[in-house]
Amino acid sequence: DVVMTQSPLSLPVTLGQPASISCRSSQSLVHSDGHTYLNWFHQRPGQSPRRLFYKVSNRDSGVPDRFSASGSGTDFTLKISWVEAEDVGVYYCMQGAHWPLTFGGGTKVEIK
Amino acid sequence: QVQLQESGPGLVKPSETLSLTCTVSGYSISSGYYWGWMRQPPGKGLEWIGSIYHSGSTYYNPSLKSRVTISADTSKNEFSLKLSSVTAADTAVYYCTRDQGYWGQGTLVTVSS
Numbered sequence: 001d002v003v004m005t006q007s008p009l010s011l012p013v014t015l016g017q018p019a020s021i022s023c024r025s026s027q028s029l030v031h032s033d034g035h036t037y038l039n040w041f042h043q044r045p046g047q048s049p050r051r052l053f054y055k056v057s058n059r060d061s062g063v064p065d066r067f068s069a070s071g072s073g074t075d076f077t078l079k080i081s082w083v084e085a086e087d088v089g090v091y092y093c094m095q096g097a098h099w100p101l102t103f104g105g106g107t108k109v110e111i112k
Numbered sequence: 113q114v115q116l117q118e119s120g121p122g123l124v125k126p127s128e129t130l131s132l133t134c135t136v137s138g139y140s141i142s143s144g145y146y147w148g149w150m151r152q153p154p155g156k157g158l159e160w161i162g163s164i165y166h167s168g169s170t171y172y173n174p175s176l177k178s179r180v181t182i183s184a185d186t187s188k189n190e191f192s193l194k195l196s197s198v199t200a201a202d203t204a205v206y207y208c209t210r211d212q213g214y215w216g217q218g219t220l221v222t223v224s225s
Contacts, residue, residue: 039212041212048207048215049158051212054212092158094158099171100171100172100174100175101148101160101173103157103159103160104157105157106157
């Protein structure tokens, strides 16, 4: 199985300040079709996860521009240019290049 | 718009079979995409259980494969999850998804006698 490793586990941030989350995979997420299948999700307490990005950097509908995602191969990053109160919760990366699909352990973002 | 809704018993006894159904509206499950099941134990992270492609092909997490069956009923536009021989470790919120872009609200299933 592909192991997804996120860091940090916890990320206290000040409102208005930037934040960055790293996700590394144990093997390349480049599929045989040439696409890289790495998704990012945000989950608020008591809610279902919401996908933010698919195939590394494709933003889902309604995701604010302050969010960006990048990376390639085995190394990926989610960035928030400035954190707002609604951004708290847990962020997960997930790979879809290899069966079984696997998630990172999550990064909890909280306001200082 | 696409909506998914899980349904099924919230309490299952140990050793019995957990059965959940996901009813889809706004899109025909036979038209495309992978339709899947995820779960999240209380206070923990997300785990993929398995998926069914619109063609009917199924894919399961090897860690659960011997106990999982996912099937689809295109006439009702729904797909289902069966997990046999459950234990307390299967207590979780179960979500159905469309290619992870759309999620149901989730349903808590507790395994307890």
